[in-house]
Amino acid sequence: MDAGLVALLLINRKNSPEELTEEDIEKAIDFASKLYARKEWSSGYIHAMMLPNSGILMANPSMAKKRTPEAIAKNLRGLLEEPEDPNAPICEICGRRHSRPKPVYRSDFPLVGTGGVPNYFPSAKDGLNVCSHCLFLVQFLPLVAYKVGGRVLVMHTYPYELMLELHREALNDVRKNFLASNARDFKRPENFLFHLLGELTRKTERDDLWANASITLYYFVVNNKSPDVTIIHVPTPVLRFIAHASREDPKGWKRIVAMGWRKRPAEEEFEKYERSYANEVYARLLAEESILPYFIDVKNRRANAKWSLLSFYCSEVLGLDKEALEFIRDVGDRIVETLEKLPDNQLSRRVRELEKAEKLYQFEAFFVNLEKLRQRLGIEKPLMTFDEFATVLTSYGEDLNVSWRTVKHLLLFRVYEKLHDRLMKASEEAEEAGEAEEIEDVGIYGLGEVEE
Numbered sequence: 394m395d396a397g398l399v400a401l402l403l404i405n406r407k408n409s410p411e412e413l414t415e416e417d418i419e420k421a422i423d424f425a426s427k428l429y430a431r432k433e434w435s436s437g438y439i440h441a442m443m444l445p446n447s448g449i450l451m452a453n454p455s456m457a458k459k460r461t462p463e464a465i466a467k468n469l470r471g472l473l474e475e476p477e478d479p480n481a482p483i484c485e486i487c488g489r490r491h492s493r494p495k496p497v498y499r500s501d502f503p504l505v506g507t508g509g510v511p512n513y514f515p516s517a518k519d520g521l522n523v524c525s526h527c528l529f530l531v532q533f534l535p536l537v538a539y540k541v542g543g544r545v546l547v548m549h550t551y552p553y554e555l556m557l558e559l560h561r562e563a564l565n566d567v568r569k570n571f572l573a574s575n576a577r578d579f580k581r582p583e584n585f586l587f588h589l590l591g592e593l594t595r596k597t598e599r600d601d602l603w604a605n606a607s608i609t610l611y612y613f614v615v616n617n618k619s620p621d622v623t624i625i626h627v628p629t630p631v632l633r634f635i636a637h638a639s640r641e642d643p644k645g646w647k648r649i650v651a652m653g654w655r656k657r658p659a660e661e662e663f664e665k666y667e668r669s670y671a672n673e674v675y676a677r678l679l680a681e682e683s684i685l686p687y688f689i690d691v692k693n694r695r696a697n698a699k700w701s702l703l704s705f706y707c708s709e710v711l712g713l714d715k716e717a718l719e720f721i722r723d724v725g726d727r728i729v730e731t732l733e734k735l736p737d738n739q740l741s742r743r744v745r746e747l748e749k750a751e752k753l754y755q756f757e758a759f760f761v762n763l764e765k766l767r768q769r770l771g772i773e774k775p776l777m778t779f780d781e782f783a784t785v786l787t788s789y790g791e792d793l794n795v796s797w798r799t800v801k802h803l804l805l806f807r808v809y810e811k812l813h814d815r816l817m818k819a820s821e822e823a824e825e826a827g828e829a830e831e832i833e834d835v836g837i838y839g840l841g842e843v844e845e
């Protein structure tokens with residue numbers, strides 16, 4: 394119903410429901426019914442994917458001969474003019490008007506059930522009690538939905554202005570092609586959403602759109618054979634992070650996303666991958682799992698993004714407090730201060746120790762060895778005090794998100810950020826000398842699960 398309202402606004406190029414006039418409604422009826430009378434819409438889309446056998450929109454194949462824009466418009470107007478029955482229950486959607494005397498099924502309202510197939514009905518009863526105005530609105534849903542990978546995508550949002558932005562393209566496509574939008578040929582709903590969000594944040598400076606935003610994707614198909622729906626809720630901190638990343642460090646964000654495909658795409662293949670393939674970074678963000686390992690590229694010993702983006706992610710999404718983060722960064726800097734005194738080949742070997750630490754005792758050993766090294770190099774201050782050492786190893790140990798592995802990722806990030814060039818030089822030299830200093834592709838999976 395909200396999507397239908399968005400369609401009415403977009404058709405009339407208006408921004409809020411209060412601005413809609415009676416003429417606007419008439420214009421929308423005219424716009425929709427002309428399209429709905431076309432075969433591509435009627436049998437290919439409305440009947441096949443959203444409202445099977447719709448009588449109101451005359452998508453029922455048996456109505457093909459009588460189907461005209463005028464007849465469809467008449468049905469739509471009929472809903473607006475339908476008298477209220479004071480004895481009927483209150484509408485389950487708006488709660489304002491009495492519902493139609495007869496319950497509504499999926500031929501007229503997407504995703505609810507039908508006689509023998511009870512999909513979704515409140516209170517497990519037969520049919521949906523909906524008023525004729527809500528039913529009217531939902532008839533405009535096909536105009537703003539996207540066709541993605543053989544299904545229909547609707548992105549429901551709070552605030553509703555965000556929904557207008559996310560669905561504007563669908564209606565623009567309809568105006569241009571007289572066909573439902575195919576979402577630029579994206580095959581996966583979450584990839585399309587993340588792509589749109591990136592564009593939108595770069596385009597608009599309106600932070601209020603994200604501050605408390607909430608987005609739920611309804612990805613469905615309703616037909617006579619195998620109706621199905623997937624509901625994807627996008628966590629609010631994740632939205633804020635995407636908005637921040639796209640604006641503050643778009644290149645870094647792109648590198649992080651590229652790590653989410655097993656086979657990394659070449660620069661020019663990125664968009665193709667983005668349109669077509671499932672991405673582990675997106676999946677983890679939506680499942681509220683950590684994407685910290687993707688901030689570093691162990692194979693190329695590189696930090697993928699700016700420290701500021703990592704810091705934003707840790708505090709806004711993982712909930713790591715700022716002080717802890719600064720402390721870890723400080724420890725990272727002290728590690729760098731020590732390591733940079735070493736010749737390239739030794740530097741590389743020390744970093745490898747940290748990279749390969751898969752068990753807590755190995756992680757500990759790295760620090761103990763580094764402390765010894767500092768003494769040998771004659772660096773005055775110790776790497777860490779005993780209390781700091783204990784903090785790094787254990788304080789975050791019990792927290793699911795902030796384990797020693799988290800600390801390890803953050804430290805590696807800092808080391809790569811500062812020493813990338815020297816580390817790569819070391820590997821090249823080792824390669825030329827034919828030494829067995831191979832950089833194994835331990836990749837993300839080799840770094841162990843973040844949750845452990």
Ligand SMILES: [Zn+2]
Binds near residue numbers: 486487488490526
């Ligand atoms: Zn209603």
